[in-house]
Structure formats: structure tokens, C-alpha cells
Amino acid sequence: MGRPTESNQDSLTVRDNRTGKTYTIPIVDNAVPATAFKEIKAPRKPDEREENETEKGLRVQDKGFLNTAVIRSEITYIDGEAGVLRYRGYPIEQLALHSSHLESAYLLIYGSLPTREQHLHFETEVMRHGNMHVDSEEFFRSFRYDAHPMSMLTSAFAMLGSFYSEANPSLQGQKLYTNGDKESLATMDRQIYRLIGKATTLAAMAYRVRQGREFVTPPVGLSYTGSFLYQMDHLGEEDYKPNPVLEKALDVLFLIHADHELNASCTTVLQTGSSLVDPYSAIAAGCASLYGPLHGGANEAVIRMLVSIGSPENVPAFIEAVKRREKTLSGFGHRVYKTSDPRSFIVRKTADEVFKVTGRDALLETAMALHDAAMKDEYFIKRKLAPNVDFWSGLIYRAMGFPMDFFPVLFAVPRVVGWLAHWRQMMLQDGGVKIWRPRQVYVGAGKREYVPIEKRGPVQGLKETPSAVEHGGITKRTMLASFKGKSRL
Template sequence: MVTVPKQAPRQSLTVVDNRTNKVYELPIKHNSVLATDIKKIKSQAGDDRKEDETEQGLRVFDPAYMNTAVVESKITYINGLDGILRYRGYPIEQLVKKSDFLESAFLLIYGELPTKNQYSNWQNEIMHHTYIHSDIEGIFKSFRYDSHPMSMLTSSFATLGAFAPEANPSLRGQKLFTNAASGDPAALQILDKQILRIIGKAPTLAAASYRMRQGRPFNRPAQGLSYTGNFLYLLDHLSGTEYRPHPVLEKALDALFIIHADHEVNCSTATVLQVGSSLVDPYSVVSAGCAALYGPSHGGASESAIRMLMEIGSPENVPAFMAQVEKRERVLVGFGHRVYKNVDPRSTAIRELAEQVFQVTGRNKLLDTATTLADYARKSEFMRSRNLYPNVDFYSGLIYQAMGFPLDFYPVLFAVPRCVGWLAHWRQMMLNPSGVKIWRPRQLYLGEGEREYVEADKRKEKANATPFDAPVEVHHGGDSKRNRLASYKDAAGHTRDRAKL
């Protein structure tokens, strides 16, 4: 560190470029410097590779976004060190206790808790938009019976877009949604209508993926039930009239939906914004969000956590499993978080819910293993030194399992409420008064410099080739031995002897 003469404090960063001895003063705003200000720091290439583009300005290298803010947002605040999560300023613990999912959704998207009148209109509009076109049911039926519900959900959101050409900027003009930033009522209306449609239809699509797996006919949305009550109806109703879900389970699911509704610029929300920045339709945007959420490092973790607990089997096997984790042979799923380096406030709220649910459903058999694992992890030097604490997914899976949801449905139970967060961020982006710039990161190119094309007969196998340098041999699972031994004529009429191929 270089010591510079003391001056009066000011909101700026002074940088000395030792390549040129030039001094730069970069403004600091909200405790950040602009990456485009860093780009003003230029030098002659010297020994740098041409591909380093040194003369075009210094770049910020941040693989995996370890310390990069990509948006200015007013939606959700997380403080990872103090374990704080707030939606629009309201602590998550208060919302879980006092709010309901649709109210929190309104808060996240529009910035304030709704008045009674606003809430009633909002609820009516969302429930009005729960129906899906019957052709979309056909899309579900074209999936195999054992398709993962997230594959179906991801596809079905993209499919919804095909049913809403009036909401497609590729067809109706690039500024279809961004015109809303200037208050254009038609643009605002089309923007908010898609929000209603997506939030309204998300449970219907999710339930269709579930019923498809079960080989059961799809239910039509029920009016007169809450958002989560209707979701449970869509999932579970078989026959009879006046279906009412168990109030404790309905309330618990609603609270879980609040907890999962938003989480700042996490992997799937960043994906949503990345994709949204191309100005594609919101259905494609949400579908992309689902794809990102599905991964086991993100929303797939609750499913993986339960699979892990089932594999551990019982509390006495915990030490052996933890030994594998400490040798870095295994990941302890449901632990660790990019932002929370202390307790995950969502996991605290969820533990209370778990107790309420278990009183109704009976205790989850994996709870003892989970508790032993959490105790063991708390004392483990490996876990402590890396600030790895249980996250939301460690406990949510236990509740879902007690409620009888199949394992592969857990990410769907995450995706339905997360649509709200995605749409809140997407709307905020579309309403940016300075317009929407396409998200286009740069790379540090470390590959070959320019080289001349080599004709096929002059090419040689690479010396010291590794298994990564060419496609590995793959096995053709569907090819029977009989077929491999057969001979046949190809489309051009040439006889092919497959045994010799």
C-alpha cells in the first residue's frame, strides 16, 4: 500500500498506474467505483499480448461476480454479515409473520404495501389470470411421464409467450415495454398485464407438471381460495366439492412463498436481467430464470439436500459423511451462501414453520439426521473457518417432504414464488428512465493469437494431447448388438457394413 499525503476526506479513490505513473481520481458513489471509470486508465501495450487490448483501457476481472454490482435497485436488501433480508425495507421476519404472499408480491413489484382496495384488486386480477389456454395442457401431455417437472415448467413458460404475441417486442416493436418508463399508459398496461398473467398462471403450470407426473387430469383453477389454497387445489383435488386445504399447510406454503419470493441479484435473477436486457418477451425471461434456478447450486439445492440426508440415512452416519466433506470429496448441500456469511435469516423463519407443519403432518423422519448434521457442521472447523451455515434449502426440503411433495417438485415450489422477484427486477429494468442497455460482459482472452488456417492433409495430432483436446468416445445406448452387426444402404445408396464402422 502506498501512503499519500493526508487530505480532507472525499468520496473518491486515487489510483496510481505504475505502468505510466499517471494518477487518476475515481468518484465513489454508494461505496462503489464505476467500471467505466477504470476503463479510462490506459497504457501502452508494452509486453502485453495484443489480445489484452491494453491501449483500450484497464478492465475489471470478476469471474463469478464475486464483487460486482450490476444494477441500482430499490427492491431487496441483503446484509450477509449481519444476516439481514428486507423486501422494500421490511424485514423478512415481519413479512412472514404478518403479510401474505400476494401482499408481499405487490410490495416487491410496486414498492409499497397495498391499501385494502389495491390488495383486493390485485388479488382479483391475479386469480382472474390463473387460467391457461387448453392447448398449453396439450404441451404438458407431450412430455414423457417421468419428465422432471422443472423441465416441463421451464418449457411451459416459454410456450406461454407463443400464446401472447401482443406482448412480444420482436413482433410489436422493440420499445413495447421500455416506453412504459416515460409513463406511456398503453406500455404500462401491457407490461403490468404480463406480470398478472405470469404470477396468475405460474401455479397452474406448476400443478400441470405435477399432475402430468401422476397421470391425473388437470384441475381448472378454483375461485374463492387464496393463491396458495388454489395451488393446493390444483395439485391435489380429485373429487368432491368445496375443497379446503388444511389451514396450517396452506399458511405454511404461503409463508414459504414469501420467503422465496425474492433474493436480490442471485443467479436466476441475474439471468432474468441478462436475458431481459435483450428486450425479449417476459415469458422467455421467466423461462430463462427457471433454467438458472433449476441447478443444484441454486434452487435445486433443497431437492439435493434431501437426497443427501436420505443417503446419510441416520444420525450415526453423520461423522463419516462429514469426514468426506472435510476432505472436500463431498459438498454439504444446504450449507453455505455467496452472500450470507453468517446465519441465513430465511432458515431461522423456516425452522419455526417446520415445527408448525410437523405438528400436523407428523415429524419428518430425516429430522434427527438433519439436526445431528447441523450440530456437527456447527462445530466443524472446516465449516466454521469458511463461514458455512445452513441456508434456506436445508430446511425447506424437510417441510416439503413432510407435506408429501415429491423430491423433484421442490425446485418448482421455489420457482413459483420466485416469479414475483424476477418480475419485480424485470419491471424495474424496463422502467429505468435512462433506458435498457444490453448486458454484454467482456472476457480476458487467453487463447491462441492469430494463426494461419492449416489444410486438412497438413494437420498433425497435437503433441501432449490431453483428453480435453478432442471428443471422447461415446457409447450409443440405443444401438443394439444386432443392429451393430447388420449391414444397410445409406440415403445415398451406398452399402454400409456397420460392423466395420
């Protein structure tokens, strides 16, 4: 790019009105390379800021990654306008009906549905790697009694990296996962088995430490979700087996939550992983991202919203408060889906099966009233605010007896699969891994000369000055005391 080229239908012709030059940018898979715009340069105007770097080429500005593709992927396809979600080409509805979480995990990571032998090998390795080192018990016991389970899970994933030095490219060489040879792939797969296998164990440990219970060794002979429920709930009963309906429901929920393309947490994993850090640290970073209320905490927000509404008769008033922007509507709409979330229909059906054995949740009537009212209201129809997967999943988790602050953990455990699938794809991509280093548009001050402290004037403004913090207890008493070295401002 840089000069006019032959006419090509699969290209974009750009004319820079500043210079009159015309550029041809190739279009591949309906995408244009952002780096091509660096060739579009112009002389800096006399009154223009040098920080604009106009003579160094155009930058592509996209706040919040609204329309920026950062990687070529073969894993998950989403059509938000049509409400389509496919894992490696397979519709999520078919997988939820016929597949299992671990089978779909194999599909996401390795690209195809496994044979019976391949599935058995993968499942055996994952389940075999569920056991934890005994030192991890002391790690979990070190948390406060009321620590949030997502804080514990995030820390635990990072802690795992300290147990496996052979998994760290900083110690074993930068090409540990990017070589693509038999030894490199085996090392990569071993970490995948460990992370998927230990995800349920770590989550169960976070759950039980909050309950003041001893930890449970992963059982033999149960399914992935059956083992998870066993580790959370077993108290020494003989031949203990989780309820099969709850076990199946959790498996379906795990399957549909396993991946969702480049969401915030997956992007965090890839951003972190691009530095070639060990996969445990990358997964911990993704877990931290998922912790946020705009991401993994959404289903918890739905329950809190329903509790605040109280009963079906209060729904109309709540709807009007939402329209006046006085209340926040949780569980409706999606950053990607502009129609119904395809996962929401699967979860709704699963909810019916769960309620048959647990009984109807007290909030279900309120949820149904809110659902029906919103789907008939022109305000929500016009804004395409249909129920998403979070609207029903929180009700299922609540009916199954999970505390609300454990809901994000139930999101993070299956999402480990998707994170690993994208991490593995990036490690093995053509051309190797390049560290992700986004550009910025600098709009701050130009060059300034240093001013000695005695000549500086105060800068006023709420955002420009540090906040005053009110202290109490021992800090307050210490500040009132006198001692050698005390600051005298």
C-alpha cells in the same frame, strides 16, 4: 477521468505505474464505474500480446461476479455479514409474520405495501389470470411420463409467450415496456398478472401429468397457495379445501423465497430481458437457471444427503467425511450470508407447525443431529457454515408429501415474483435498457494461418478432442449395416 482533478473525498485516486499518470475515479454509493477504467491506457509493450488491447484501456476482471454491481436497484437488500434480508426496506421476519405472499409480491414489484383496495385489485387480477388455454393441456401431455417437472415448467413458461403476441416487443416495437406511459404500464402489468397467476397453474399441471390425472381448473375463492394445493390434489371431492396449516406454511415459504437480490436465476432473467425479449422467454430462462443443483436444487440435495446418512448415530462419521472432503455438506453456508441465513429461522418455525399435522418426518432426528453437531464443531464455525433456508425447507416439502424432484418447482413458482420485480425495474430505469454485453479477457491463441486438412497433425489431450461415445441398440446395428451414403472414415 483521464487527468488529475481536484481533491475529492468521494473518489478513488489511481496511479498507473506503467505510465506514471494519475486518475481520479468518482465513488457514488460506495461504487466506482467500471467504464472509468477504460480511460486508463498504456502503450503496448513490444513483446506483449495484441489481444490484451492495452492501448484501449483497462478491463475489470471479476470471475463469477464476486464484486461487480450490474444495476442500481431499490428492491431487496442483503447484509450477508449480519444475516439481514429486507424487501423494499421491510425485514423479512416482519413480513413472514404479518404479510402474505401476494401482499409481499405487490411490495416487491410496486415498491410499497398496498392499501386494502390496492391489494384486492392485485389479488383479483392475479387469480383471474390463473386459467390456461385449452391447448396447453395437449402441450403438457406431449411430455414423457417421467419428464422432470422443472423441464416441463421451463418449457411451459416459454410456451406462454406464443399465446400473447401483444406482449412481444419483437412484434409490437422495442419500446413496448420502456415507454413508461399509461398504456405501456398497463401492458406490463397484464403480463405480470398472467405470469404470477399462471405460475401455480403450470406447476400443478406438471405435477398432475406425472400422476396421470386430469387437469384442474383454478378454483374461485381460495388463496394463492390454497388454489395451488387444490389444483394439485383435488380429485372430485365435494367442497374440497386444503389443510389451512399446510396452506399457510406454503404461503410463508413462497414469501421468503420470492426474491433474493441478484442470484443466478434473477441475473439470467435480466441478462435475457436486456435484449428486450418478451417477459415469458425471460422468465423461462430464469427457470432454467434455477434448475441447477447449485441453485434451486439445493433443498433436494439436502434430503438426499440426509437419506444417505441414514440415522443420527451415523452423523459423526459423516461430519468427519465432510472434513476430509469425501462427502458434500448440503444446506449449510451461503454465497452471500457469512452468518446465519435469516430465512432459516422462519422456516424452522414453520416446520414445527407443519410437523404438528403431518407427523415428524423420519429424517428430522438425523437433521437435528447434523445441525447440532455442525454448529458445535470448530471446523464449521470457523468457515461460518450455518444452516441456510434449504436445510429445513426440503424437510417441510417432504413432510407435505411432495416428491423430491418437485422441490425446485416449489422454489420457482414464488421466485417468479422477484424475477418480475427486477425485470420491471430494469424496463423502467432511467436512460432506458442497454443490452448486457460483458467483456472477456482473451488468453487464447494469437493470429494463426489456416492449415489444409492433409497437412494437419493430430491434437492430443482429453479436453482438446471430442469424446468417443459408446452406442448400442438400433444405432449400433445401423453402424454395422451397409447403405448408400454411409460415411467411410
